[in-house]
Amino acid sequence: MEFEKLQQQSMAEWKELQSSKKPRILIGTGTCGRAAGSLKTLEAIKNELKRLNIDAIVTEVGCIGLCYTEPIVDIIKPGQPRIAYGKVTPEVAVKLIQDYLAGDNPHPELALGTVGEGTIPGIPKMSEHPMLKPQVRISLRNCGNIDPKDIKQYIASGGYSGFAKALQMAPDDVIAELKKSGLRGRGGAGFSAGMKWELCRKAPGDVKYVICNFDEGDPGAFMNRLLLEGDPHSLLEGLLIGGHAIGASKGYIYCRAEKPLAIERLDFAIKQMHEYGLLGDNILGSKMSFDIEVKKGAGAFVCGEETALMASIEGKRGMPRSRPPFPAVSGLWGKPTNINNVETWANSAIILQKGGAWFAGFGTEKSKGTKTFALAGKITRTGLIEVPMGMPLRTIINDIGGGPVGGRKFKAVQTGGPSGGCLPASKLDLPVDYESLAEAGAIVGSGGMVVADEDTCMVDLARFFLSFVQHESCGKCVPCRVGTRQMLKILERITNGKGKPEDIAQLENLAKTIKAGSLCALGGTAPNPVLTTLRYFKDEYEAHINDKRCPAHSCKALIEYAIVPQKCEGCMICMRQCPASAIKGGKRLIHIIDQSKCTKCGTCMEVCPERFGAVVKLSGEKMDIPSEPIPVIVKNKAAAAKAE
Amino acid sequence: MDLTKLKAILEPYKGQKGSLIAVLQKTQEVYGYLPEEALREIAKELGTTANEVYGVASFYAQFRFKPQGKNVVKVCEGTACHVRGSHRLLESVQDYLHIQPGEITPDGVFGVERVACVGCCALAPVMIINEDVHAGMTPVEAKKILTDIEKSEKTQVK
Ligand SMILES: Cc1cc2nc3c(=O)[nH]c(=O)nc-3n(C[C@H](O)[C@H](O)[C@H](O)COP(=O)(O)O)c2cc1C
Ligand code: FES
Numbered sequence: 001m002e003f004e005k006l007q008q009q010s011m012a013e014w015k016e017l018q019s020s021k022k023p024r025i026l027i028g029t030g031t032c033g034r035a036a037g038s039l040k041t042l043e044a045i046k047n048e049l050k051r052l053n054i055d056a057i058v059t060e061v062g063c064i065g066l067c068y069t070e071p072i073v074d075i076i077k078p079g080q081p082r083i084a085y086g087k088v089t090p091e092v093a094v095k096l097i098q099d100y101l102a103g104d105n106p107h108p109e110l111a112l113g114t115v116g117e118g119t120i121p122g123i124p125k126m127s128e129h130p131m132l133k134p135q136v137r138i139s140l141r142n143c144g145n146i147d148p149k150d151i152k153q154y155i156a157s158g159g160y161s162g163f164a165k166a167l168q169m170a171p172d173d174v175i176a177e178l179k180k181s182g183l184r185g186r187g188g189a190g191f192s193a194g195m196k197w198e199l200c201r202k203a204p205g206d207v208k209y210v211i212c213n214f215d216e217g218d219p220g221a222f223m224n225r226l227l228l229e230g231d232p233h234s235l236l237e238g239l240l241i242g243g244h245a246i247g248a249s250k251g252y253i254y255c256r257a258e259k260p261l262a263i264e265r266l267d268f269a270i271k272q273m274h275e276y277g278l279l280g281d282n283i284l285g286s287k288m289s290f291d292i293e294v295k296k297g298a299g300a301f302v303c304g305e306e307t308a309l310m311a312s313i314e315g316k317r318g319m320p321r322s323r324p325p326f327p328a329v330s331g332l333w334g335k336p337t338n339i340n341n342v343e344t345w346a347n348s349a350i351i352l353q354k355g356g357a358w359f360a361g362f363g364t365e366k367s368k369g370t371k372t373f374a375l376a377g378k379i380t381r382t383g384l385i386e387v388p389m390g391m392p393l394r395t396i397i398n399d400i401g402g403g404p405v406g407g408r409k410f411k412a413v414q415t416g417g418p419s420g421g422c423l424p425a426s427k428l429d430l431p432v433d434y435e436s437l438a439e440a441g442a443i444v445g446s447g448g449m450v451v452a453d454e455d456t457c458m459v460d461l462a463r464f465f466l467s468f469v470q471h472e473s474c475g476k477c478v479p480c481r482v483g484t485r486q487m488l489k490i491l492e493r494i495t496n497g498k499g500k501p502e503d504i505a506q507l508e509n510l511a512k513t514i515k516a517g518s519l520c521a522l523g524g525t526a527p528n529p530v531l532t533t534l535r536y537f538k539d540e541y542e543a544h545i546n547d548k549r550c551p552a553h554s555c556k557a558l559i560e561y562a563i564v565p566q567k568c569e570g571c572m573i574c575m576r577q578c579p580a581s582a583i584k585g586g587k588r589l590i591h592i593i594d595q596s597k598c599t600k601c602g603t604c605m606e607v608c609p610e611r612f613g614a615v616v617k618l619s620g621e622k623m624d625i626p627s628e629p630i631p632v633i634v635k636n637k638a639a640a641a642k643a644e
Numbered sequence: 645m646d647l648t649k650l651k652a653i654l655e656p657y658k659g660q661k662g663s664l665i666a667v668l669q670k671t672q673e674v675y676g677y678l679p680e681e682a683l684r685e686i687a688k689e690l691g692t693t694a695n696e697v698y699g700v701a702s703f704y705a706q707f708r709f710k711p712q713g714k715n716v717v718k719v720c721e722g723t724a725c726h727v728r729g730s731h732r733l734l735e736s737v738q739d740y741l742h743i744q745p746g747e748i749t750p751d752g753v754f755g756v757e758r759v760a761c762v763g764c765c766a767l768a769p770v771m772i773i774n775e776d777v778h779a780g781m782t783p784v785e786a787k788k789i790l791t792d793i794e795k796s797e798k799t800q801v802k
Contacts, residue, residue, distance in 0.1 A: 031762070031764055031777065032764055034777065035770065035779040036767060067766030067767060068767075216763070219721070219723045219724070219726075220722050220723030220724040220725075220761060220765050221761070221765070222761075257706055258763065259762070259763050296665075296666070296669060297704075298668070298669065298705070299704050299705035299706035300703065300704050300705060301760070313662055314661070315661070315666075315700065316700060317699060317703040318704070333661075374765060374766070375766070376724035376765035376766055376768060377727045377765075382767070384766070414723065448723070450723045450724050450727060450765075451727075452727055461727070577784070601732065601739070601783070603783060603784065606783065606784055
């Protein structure tokens with residue numbers, strides 16, 4: 001079919017759906033939604049609709065990124081604005097169907113906001129939601145709005161028109177358009193996408209490949225997963241455009257096996273492309289032939305590195321090799337290959353749809369466009385966001401993310417995963433772009449942002465990353481294999497309270513050697529989390545080493561759990577639940593933890609009723625504790641009895 | 645052991661370059677792990693050495709050479725889960741089941757594994773049992789879930 005016809009047909013169907021006489025329900029069933037129970041909610045919705053005999057169109061969509069308030073359900077009553085609801089449990093869903101779909105109470109108190117045109121009294125506009133307001137959603141524009149399993153909905157929203165346009169253009173002009181956009185690689189290094197495409201186009205050879213890197217192994221990051229679950233065709237369109245511009249006839253998508261739903265959506269989308277003549281021979285009636293194959297990785301972080309990734313596609317151990325030759329000259333099976341991240345490919349599609357100049361209108365001088373970030377850790381509104389490059393960190397953390405959980409004090413944000421760094425509160429005014437973050441010792445990376453609060457130990461966080469890279473080191477080069485192990489040993493020593501004063505210098509020394517001597521960027525960047533924590537949080541290292549104290553009360557070897565005598569109500573809950581039977585006490589007697597038996601599992605702290613909050617962690621602080629259980633000091637029998 | 649299933653797996657991949665990892669994944673799907681006999685057979689059928697096949701299989705975290713527990717409990721140890729207390733979660737699971745990551749309980753009902761991020765970081769810390777992701781876990785809640793599974797396994801046996 002001609003593309004124009006397909007487009008017209010898709011748009012007509014989309015319009016018909018929008019003006020449908022039936023109510024519509026959209027429910028986010030991405031991985032986050034499912035973890036929050038959205039499949040149960042979906043079942044409840046279907047059952048209730050059936051019970052009440054309501055004929056509604058229920059669509060499973062991707063996630064809009066407000067993961068903290070999943071499951072999210074949108075309800076559109078004919079003639080009414082679309083309303084989004086958060087934390088929709090099966091019970092809430094049933095209530096909404098009964099009261100709003102069958103009645104006329106939209107339950108403003110449960111709503112997040114109205115989406116698009118129109119308003120409803122008592123419900124704010126979704127575009128005013130604090131997490132959404134500062135965002136500019138380009139690559140995420142369709143997530144949560146269209147059915148990811150319906151290629152026509154993607155086409156109706158402008159999809160594949162970028163590719164159709166590119167097909168009419170000379171490959172060099174396509175590349176020129178991409179260059180004009182200023183798009184830089186979203187997988188970590190930030191290399192100009194247009195330049196990379198050009199290098200590969202110019203490389204001699206008849207057979208060329210394009211690869212999409214969906215290895216997304218950075219722990220704490222889920223940008224690519226969410227995009228693929230919600231809008232798989234945007235990446236696929238990008239690959240097609242790249243195939244045409246570079247002269248490749250085959251594309252590979254290398255996927256992280258731990259993200260099965262995204263892979264499922266991709267497989268389905270590729271099947272649809274075949275059905276609609278967007279893959280195979282003579283695509284859209286042109287001379288272009290192109291095919292896409294999905295390759296499932298097998299759980300090795302280093303396979304995100306481009307040369308290791310290609311070795312893995314070839315069915316080998318995924319070990320990096322030295323460059324040059326660069327993949328653009330000699331890549332997969334020795335052929336010129338262009339590899340980009342999921343988001344880079346998806347951005348190429350919208351750039352061809354809307355023009356390079358349009359994209360370059362967002363962002364800063366050197367970092368153009370928007371970037372997605374995964375907000376996680378100790379932050380109130382966790383989820384996935386997309387903002388123009390150059391937005392101050394403070395806006396992202398405080399306005400969009402709502403600051404640390406429970407009003408705790410912000411300590412640091414870790415960006416860029418194991419290759420990145422930790423930035424302290426004093427750096428919150430930094431604009432988030434490639435240059436500024438690099439200058440401060442961190443990186444934009446692929447977009448992971450994990451927030452640490454006052455309870456997070458920065459030495460332990462550095463140890464965590466080192467243990468990760470040490471475990472993931474492929475072992476090919478010595479600096480990475482042995483060096484990271486030595487750094488890890490020192491960090492373990494420090495967090496175990498056995499650190500020596502000379503350890504800090506030793507860490508700095510090792511870091512220098514590993515950075516200089518490693519074969520690939522896994523080793524080359526592995527010391528970064530240590531270096532930035534040393535740069536901004538040296539006092540924490542010193543407290544561990546010199547005072548044998550963990551200021552965040554997190555390192556097990558350096559803390560004790562204690563029950564505050566003035567707060568204990570003698571309710572016996574902790575005593576009963578302690579797996580080590582380390583708590584002495586009795587009814588209405590102050591409980592005491594026997595430190596020789598305590599395994600520091602923290603159960604007592606978790607189970608102590610919140611209104612007592614009697615269990616604390618000590619690290620160096622002194623507290624007067626009776627030697628034997630004595631009658632409770634606070635006389636609040638009623639509360640204690642209730643707790644029992 | 646029954647190698648006929650393996651033969652069926654290998655059939656479509658014969659002579660196809662770069663298929664080793666996919667073959668290993670399918671084999672593990674069918675047998676639950678990679679038995680030595682299967683690895684040798686794969687080497688023979690793909691025209692390579694057992695050494696090469698084992699070399700590739702042992703490189704990737706996904707592949708196992710021992711059978712798995714009936715219920716696989718995976719605790720995420722990614723960054724987001726780490727700062728939200730996943731180490732305590734893992735410890736409590738280990739304590740409860742009396743096994744270390746990579747091991748299975750003597751009755752084969754549970755196995756414990758560590759994973760490095762399943763992309764559900766926004767709802768950290770997470771624990772995955774079989775395919776179900778349990779979000780926002782605490783050690784106490786995790787134990788409750790394990791107790792429930794234990795009970796239902798016991799009633800099934802009866
Ligand atoms: C250890 C390591 C892991 C990496 N993991 C990823 C990854 O998961 N996804 C990704 O896109 N790039 C990853 N990269 C970067 C890739 O090597 C490569 O630069 C990138 O895919 C290029 O795409 P881009 O130009 O669109 O960013 C990793 C690099 C290293 C050294
Ligand atoms: S860090 Fe645990 S799911 Fe990502």
